[in-house]
């Protein structure tokens with residue numbers, strides 16, 4: 001979310017430089033920053049890993065990743081050649097002191113040639129069990145000694161529960177200053193997610209109605225069509241609460257619910273978000289029964305293809321009790337949100353990939369129109385679609401053309417693809433540039449991570465203590481277990497129909513009861 005553009009000479013060191021994240025996300029993002037002239041002229045990227053690569057092999061491997069995964073597609077040879085000159089590879093063992101000495105020598109040479117001190121960005125694209133080893137070595141080697149210029153980027157999972165998150169944070173803050181640590185939640189880098197801040201805090205229109213007096217409830221859906229893919233081994237120890245709600249969905253909730261920040265100073269924004277997490281109501285066992293739903297997909301059909309159930313996926317225990325779907329009704333106990341339910345749900349193997357936030361306003365206090373006119377009447381909704389479409393719609397009633405007064409639902413819509421011809425940057429482009437610029441606004445601070453775990457611990461503990469006897473309880477290709485419908489139906493609502501591409505028919509269950 002950088003607000004100035006200047007980067008200093010920069011060295012990016014990626015631990016796990018031979019891995020999937022580097023290949024699919026990090027290097028395509030950095031290459032786009034290069035194409036957009038956002039990298040400093042003096043730039044070097046060093047991939048560190050245990051695999052065998054010559055520098056040239058490494059460059060070809062990365063080019064293949066760029067061409068497969070970059071939003072810009074195929075790389076132009078002249079441009080790639082220029083960029084590739086800044087890429088190198090070190091086969092190294094993360095546990096050896098010499099590795100860090102070698103990195104240090106490379107950086108010193110780079111700084112000497114650049115004639116300036118470089119921004120040092122150490123990216124831990126490695127499994128969680130390696131983080132402590134790397135962090136400790138970085139600290140001991142003096143590579144991260146200057147807190148003003150050296151930064152470390154850590155990927156989730158940030159712990160497995162509150163206790164392990166605390167100990168991870170303790171370990172990291174023993175070695176680095178908090179301002180050096182950039183914990184990535186890639187949802188915060190998404191263009192449409194950042195736009196929530198613009199929508200709420202750059203417009204005077206919404207703030208007066210953004211509270212319990214006007215908002216009936218909020219729904220957040222992050223649906224995925226994919227199953228666990230090749231990540232069964234990791235996912236089976238995580239589940240939907242840990243994998244998605246602890247980070248992405250709670251962060252979306254914070255952006256909707258936070259108080260207006262005084263400025264866009266990183267700590268100010270993060271303080272306001274953490275206030276929300278602290279205000280979320282903690283549930284007792286009985287309330288967990290009522291407010292949290294878990295699901296696991298069984299075999300099913302998606303668009304005519306038969307897909308396996310979760311327990312049949314590679315790397316998953318055939319008797320697994322891990323949830324691949326979770327829905328929770330949260331309350332935020334503060335003046336703004338008292339008694340306004342926030343329904344959130346996420347799951348794998350749902351019918352489509354879509355992330356949407358629906359803000360449902362209250363009914364009109366008195367219906368002046370005769371019932372014939374208002375047969376289609378529904379409350380106002382503000383619908384923020386984060387992906388794959390990028391839209392903000394305000395649903396309101398209008399008069400249907402004709403001699404009679406008949407109300408009809410209409411949408412005012414902002415659609416990125418209508419307003420802008422260029423594709424917005426990928427989340428990792430935004431986030432990596434922010435790290436280079438030292439802007440931590442869109443990154444998770446230690447206390448945010450811990451506050452999010454603190455909210456989920458009672459649910460995790462209740463679910464761990466009591467296996468679900470009904471798993472699998474939703475077929476792949478459906479919208480999750482019936483209990484998730486009941487969670488909102490009990491309050492007289494439906495899960496809002498998800499926005500269709502323009503021109504497509506509104507679904508039947510659009511109608512509020």
Ligand code: BG6
Pocket residue numbers: 224243244
């Ligand atoms: C990751 C989760 O953080 O987010 C994955 O670990 C999930 O399980 C992914 O698939 C979803 O991200 P996106 O950007 O595709 O919505």
